[in-house]
Amino acid sequence: MISFWMGPPPALRAPLPGSLSADVAIVGAGFTGLWTAYYLSVADPTLRVVVLEQSYAGFGASGRNGGWCSALLPTSLPALARRHGRPAALSLQRSMNETVDEVGRVCAVEGIACDFHKGGTVVVARSPAQVARAAAEVDSMASFGFPEVSLLTAAEASARLGATSVLGGVYTPHCAAIQPASLVRGLASVVAARGVAVYEGTPVTSLRPGVAVTPHGTVRAPVVVRATEGYTAGLPGFGRAVAPIYSLMVATPPLPPSAWDEIGLADRETFSDFRHLIIYGQRTADGRLAFGGRGAPYHFGSSVSPSFDQEPTVFTALRRTLGELFPVLGPMPEVSHAWGGPLGVTRDWTASVGLDRSTGLAWAGGYVGDGVGTSNLAGRTLAHLILGVDSDLVRLPWVGHRSRRWEPEPLRWLGINAALQATASADAAEARTGRSSRRAALINRLVGH
Known part of the structure; x- marks a missing residue:
């Protein structure tokens, strides 16, 4: 499977x-x-x-x-x-x-x-640094003529996604869950x-x-x-x-209506937050949370193997993050499925x-x-x-x-994994200080953002 x-x-x-x-x-x-x-x-x-x-x-x-x-x-x-x-x-x-x-x-x-259900995407901001990124994104999209990408207050964002510590967010209608x-x-x-x-x-x-x-x-x-x-x-x-970079996912069993009353996603919005090391999720048609994120290592020589689909430390981190976002699921939510695979990065x-x-x-x-x-x-x-x-x-x-x-190996292996570690540490630094990370800004410039 x-x-x-x-x-x-x-x-x-x-x-x-x-x-x-x-x-x-x-x-x-x-x-x-x-x-x-x-x-x-x-x-x-x-x-x-x-x-x-x-x-x-x-x-x-x-x-x-x-x-x-x-x-x-x-x-x-x-x-x-x-x-x-x-x-x-x-x-x-x-x-x-x-x-x-x-x-x-x-x-x-x-x-x-x-x-297929076009409920849009809600990206919540859960720290002052993330609030600043949310506002900057909406201002940027508005300057290009996309006012439908809207800035949400804490109450508006929480009404869509009942995560912890929500201070605001961004909503775009241009996404469907499938x-x-x-x-x-x-x-x-x-x-x-x-x-x-x-x-x-x-x-x-x-x-x-x-x-x-x-x-x-x-x-x-x-x-x-x-x-x-x-x-x-x-x-x-x-x-x-x-370069093949791995992304991993977990899915919960179908959740009871009481859990969804707290979590939200009533219109099956896809969801994320403004951290640097990407997370992503959706409410499935059969009432599960399907949730994933980056963090798995790049493998030397651009190797791809079925064994790389399973990274226990990443699965543990995903479950812990789910518990932090949605306490109704418990600190380490039960998952029925865990999987991964490579995506392509130029x-x-x-x-x-x-x-x-x-x-x-x-x-x-x-x-x-x-x-x-x-x-x-x-x-x-x-x-x-x-x-x-x-x-x-x-x-x-x-x-x-x-x-x-x-770059040829070992430079490719060193560079990609160093960037992954730096991205994770930027999130940790922002959580400690509440200030935007300069190292994350540097990584964004290096990848052309």
Whole structure:
């Protein structure tokens, strides 16, 4: 069982039956690969689209994440404006806001039952330093023309999320809570019904222009899409392109109505707070708290292993944090499930999508944990790029962006883990002093925020 969402591993679809040719070969049957296949099949049902997946659809982050279909990007809006100009940054953020509704639209049209509910996100501030960050975020969003991102008083924030020590917060309507494994598995079924060939149990061992090589045969296609996110480093030649950083989660058993009376989340808002070491949660459709956070170490050489999905110290910290936020659950709340998995981080903390027309190699990723919504925008954009559609999507500023490579080991291991430790210590320092951490500000500058 890779996650509470996925449950027991599903039966595998048939693997690649042998070498074949296609119009588009997609490596990875997560959200990015499947959304790309979906929009290609909608636009041109005659296209021969092949999706190659090493395990089963949704095995990676798509089946393990926190279930936030949000408008979040890993790069802040001010940083995007500095790099690309204000109009380009606004276009990308507006496209992300619209993406949340687009996911809901497709789920409704295609009959994908994934508990989609657009209740927005509440991020509470629980210290004076966090209150200052909340106010700064709302001021920034207002300056870019997004007044719907609103500053909450302590009473308003507590009415949405009954956590301890709430001094204020921020609310955005641009997020839906979903059951992510149901979405990715439903999407796989939809594209298969549309004629897309989805081959599971088919690892790609080599990817180069026009060719995806597997143990079962070779797929040749004019366009080959890399949609491998946290597993990218396992491909030859891509070891320093994307670093896999682990995020871990726990889920409680279904909670009684009395507990929800205290916790809130009556509109199934997703929730977080303004600490630096990210936490995230949602109220599931069956009445559980699904809660996760960062803090697991980066593993040398960008290694990915099932053993890394379990980090007892992080699970203990998550349970303790839940108890601190919601005393009604007890100091160490009971959890029924605990899991984890890698997400993809580029060196400049920037997501991108693109197609190199000289080689036919396309890619999307680098979502830094905010990929549920972003992958839909990526899939629509890739479809337009591949089909040569001239649209606003192909002119968004993330299109064609190339992140520089990560440092070689051991520098990569030292740098990433040092940053994780510094982020955690910044939160500890703020809890002691009540003042904003200068080391956190330095880390934000280093990652381009």
